Amino acid sequence: MSRFQDKSVIVTGAASGIGRAAAMAFAAEGAMVMVADQNGAGAHAVADAIRALGQRAQSFRVDIAEYGQCAALVQYTVQRFGGLHVAFNNAGIPGSLTKKVHEYELEEWNRMITVNLTGAFHCIKAEVPAMLASGGGTIVNTASVAGLVAAPHMASYASAKHGVVGLTRAAALDLIPLGIRVNAICPGAVRTAMLEQALAVPEILAKINASHPIGRSADANEVARVVLFLASEESSFVVGHALAVDGGVVAQ
DSSP states (O other), X not given: OOTTTTOEEEEESTTSHHHHHHHHHXXXXXXXXXXXXXXXXXXXXXXXXXXXXXXXXXXXXXXXXXXXXXXXXXHHHHHHHSSOOEEEEOOOOOOXXXXXXXGOOHHHHHHHHIIIIIHHHHHHHHHHHHHHHTTOEEEEEEOOGGGTSOOTXXXXXXXXXXXXHHHHHHHHHHHGGGTEEEEEEEEOOBOOHHHHHHHTXXXXXXXXXXXXXXXXXXXXXXXXXXXXXXXXXXXXXXXXXXXXXXXXXXXX
C-alpha cells in the first residue's frame, strides 16, 4: 500500500519500540519521515535504516519537555519536506511500578506529567500551524491502557496517560473543524527493549500474559499498524477516539 505517498510525517520517540516500528511502516508506504527522539544517535540510526531501503527520512534530536525544541522539530520538518501532514506523538517515559501515590517525590511526579502529558501538548501546539498551512492533517497520540484503567503503583503514569486521553478528545473537538483529526492509541504490554528485560523473569512474564486475555504481549509492529490506520484516510470518520490496543485488558 501507499497510503502516505509523498506525505510528511513526524514520529517522536522513534529510536526504538513502537516509534521505530511506526517510522519504518510510514516510510514503507511512501511517507517522508522525520525520525525524532531524545536519543539523537538512535534516531539517526533509524533514519539511516529507512534510507538504506530506498525510502526518505531525516532525523532530529528532541526533548518534548521543552516546547522550543518541539517547535524547532516542526520547523525543520517543514524546511526539509515542504510541509507537515501527519504526526505520531509517541515519545514518553515509563513510571515506577513499586510506589504508592504518597511515596512519589515531587520532582519524580512533576517529571512524569511534564514529559508524558505536557510534552504531548507541546507537540500538538507546534504541529497544528504547520498542518493548517499544509491543508490539514492527522495526529495520533500515544496514551496507554493505563490511560483507560488504573492499577496499583501506577499513580503518576496513569494520571499522565489519562491526561493524554483527555487532551486527545479535547484537541479533536477543537481541531476537526479546521481539518485536523486527532486520535490516540492505548497500548497494553508491548515487547520493546525495556519490557524484554522484564519478560526474561518467568514470574513477570507469567503475570503479564495472565493480565492480557489474549495470553501474550504485543509486538511493536502490531501497534504500528493501528497507528497507520488512525493516521490514514481509512479512519476518516474516527475523531477523538482512544483506541485500546491491549489484547483485551479493558474488556475484562
